[in-house]
Amino acid sequence: MLTFLVVSAAVFLCPLAICSPCIANNLPPKPALVGHRGAPMLAPENTMLSFRKSMECGVVAFETDVQLSKDMKPFLMHDNGPSFLLRTTDVKEKFLGRDADMHANFTLQELQTLNAGEWFVRTDPFQSVSSLSKEEKREANNQTVPSLSELLVMAKKHNVSLIFDLKNEKNSTGFHNSDSYYTAETIEKSGISPDKIWWLPPEYRHDVRKVTPGLKQVYNNVQEMYADGGSFLNMKYSFLSTHEISELRKNNVSVNLWVVNERWLFSLLWCSGASSVTTNACHILKSMSKPDWHLEPNMYMGIWISADVISLLLMFGLFLWQRRRNHVFHQNTSERSVPLLPR
Template identity: 75%
Template structure:
C-alpha cells in the first residue's frame, strides 16, 4: 500500500511511475519554490475575480461595445482561473507530500510548461485589469475590510499545518547557519500572521449595527427580467424597493423612453433592431420615433444571453413574459411608480447643455412628462446636473440628488448618489451624523452589501434586490471585544499546536527532546 502511494505521488508530480532513482534533474527545490509562487499568485488572482464579480457586467458590456457581439467574457475568465487554481493547488499538495515522505522533487517538464502558461495568463489578466478597469482596484482594497479577518484565520491555519514541514527542514539542516535562516524567517512570518489583526479595520467590527440600507432597483430587477422593462420594475417591487433607477432618452418626436445604452448602436444589445430595422441598427436615439421603438422586442436578448446566469431560476410563465417585453415610455414607469408610491431616479443619457435653450433640452421635456403624470414631486430624485437650476424653478418639489460631494456642498444639499468606492466608512459615518442621505451604486454581492450596511449607508442601488430583501442582518458582525477574544484564542491554539509539532519533530528526527536548543 505504501509503495503504491509513493508510486502514485511520483506519477502525478514527476510522471515517474517506477521506483527507480533519478537524480539528474537540476534545482528541484527551485522548481518547487516556483510552483509555490505561481500557486499563491493564481490564488490571489482568483480572489480578485471573486471580488470583482460585483461589477462583472461592466466587463461584458464594454466587450460588447467593442465587438458588437455578446460573449460572457467574465464567465470564461472565472472558469479558466478556477481550473488553474485547482491544478496549481493540487500540484502543490503533492509537492508537500513529497517533502513529507522524502521523495525527490522531480517536477515533470509538462507541469513546468503549464505553470509558465498559467503565470502568463495571470500576468496578462492583471495587466488588462490595471489598464482597462483600474478603478476596480478600489473594490479589491475595500474588500479587505470584509475578508481580512477570515484571510487571517486561513493564514493561521495554513501556517500551523505547514509548520511541521518547516520544523522537519530545521532539524534536517546540516549547519547552524541553515537552521538559523529557516527559523528566523519562519518566526518573522509567524509574527506577521498572528499579529495581523492589530492593523485590521472593519466597520463590521463595531458595537452596533446601523439600520438596513433601503434598496433601489437598478434598471428594475435585471437579474430576474430584462433591464429597463416594465417586467423588471414590477419584479423590483416584489423586493420592496423604495425607488426605481432607470435611464431616460428622447425619441425623434421628443418623447422620453427608457434605455441605458446610448449613441450609435444603442439598441443593438437589448433589442431585436437588427431584425426589425436591419439598415438602421447603428443609428442614434433621435432617429427613432416612440412608435418605432415600441415595435422592438426588448426581452428575447435576456433569455438568449443570460447576462447574470439567472434565467434558469425563472418559471416558464416568467420566461414567456420576459420574451414579450418592449421598450417602455417614461410615462409608463411614472404610472407604475405613482401607483405603488415608489420614488424615481434616472440619468439623462444624451443631455447636452445649452445655456440659452433649456426649453429644447431633454431635461425640459422629461420634467414636463413627470409633471403631466401627476406623481408627487417629492418622489422624483432629480440627478441630472446640466439644468438643475432651471428644473428647480420649473418644479421646486423635486428632491435634488448630487453625484459628487463638491456640488452637493456648494448647493447646500443633503442627498448624494455616488459609487460605493468613493466614500470610506468613516466618511459615511460622518455624513450620516449630519443627516446626509447616501445612495451607493451598484451593489450586487452580499459581502459588499453587508459591509455598506455596517458602514451606515442610507440606500444602495442594486441588480440583486431579490437577494438582499431577505437579509435581516449583515453576513457577519462582531463586537470589538468578541473579535479580540476570538483572535487571541485562535493564536494561542495555533502556537500551542506548533510548539507540540516542534518537539514531536525533534524527538522523531533526533531522538532527543533537548537537541537543537542551542
C-alpha cells in the first residue's frame, strides 16, 4: 500500500515538473518561413521551379547553396566535391567520363545543359510526386542548374531575402580568389537591396562588408555574433534550448533555426519565440494558424487538477468496491464452511 501511494503521488504531482514554453498566456508571433533549397518536397531542390513553389508558401527568404563554375560564375548546387552532379543531374549521360569531376571543371554554360529535375520525378525522394499535376511533373522533369544571378532576379522582383552557404569557400586562397568575392560581386551587380541578403559565410565576412556594405550579417555561433556586434543567428534547432531561444529574443536577436519539417517541432519553436525557421515543408507549416500544443496556464492547471480529482475518486471507488466484494466473498465462504449438526 505504501509503494502504491508513493507511485500515485508521483504521478499526480509530476505536472509540477513540466516546463514548456507552450504553457503560456502570451503567444509570440508565428515564425516566418525560409525555403530550404526552395520547396524540395514539391519540386527538385535548388531549381527555379522549387523557389517559385516556395513563394506560394509565403516564404520571407530563399535558402540555397552557391558554388563557382570554371568561368567564375556562381551557380546553385548543394552537393560538392567529386561527383557533385551525380545525385541531382544527368551528368553521366551528358558528359561521359566526367561524372566524377569537381565544380571547377565545368563552365556555367555546360552546367546549364544538364537536366536537374528528372531525378526528382524518377526517385520521388519525399513520396510527393503523386500530388503534382501532369503539367507540374512535366515542368519538374525539365529543370536546369540555375545561376545565382537568376535567383537574385526572382528575389528582387518578389522582395524575398536570400541566405546561402558557400560550399567550397575553405579551399580558396585569398579573398579576391574566393567564392565570397565573386558572389558579393554578383550580388552587387544584381541591384538587389543589400538588406535582403542574409550573409552567412564567415571566412571573409569583413572583406565582404567593404565590397558590399549593408548586407545583413548572420552568424552560426552565439559568441562570434556578440563579439562582432551582430544580432542575427542561424543555427540547427537542436543546438539551442527553448530557454536560450527565448532569452536571445528578449535581447532583440533574430533567431533562424534549421531544418524544421514537423508540426510538433515548429509548434515548440513558435512558443519559444523563434523569428523564423528553414524548412523543406513550407506547404505544411504555412497552414498552421496556432501551435498544436499551446495552453494557457489556467487551462493547464484546470485540466491537471480535474484529471487528478477524477482519478482519485475512481481509485477510491474501486477500493471500496473491492473491499465490499472481498467482504461478501469471505462471508459466503464462512457460511459454507459451517458444519451441519446431526438431528
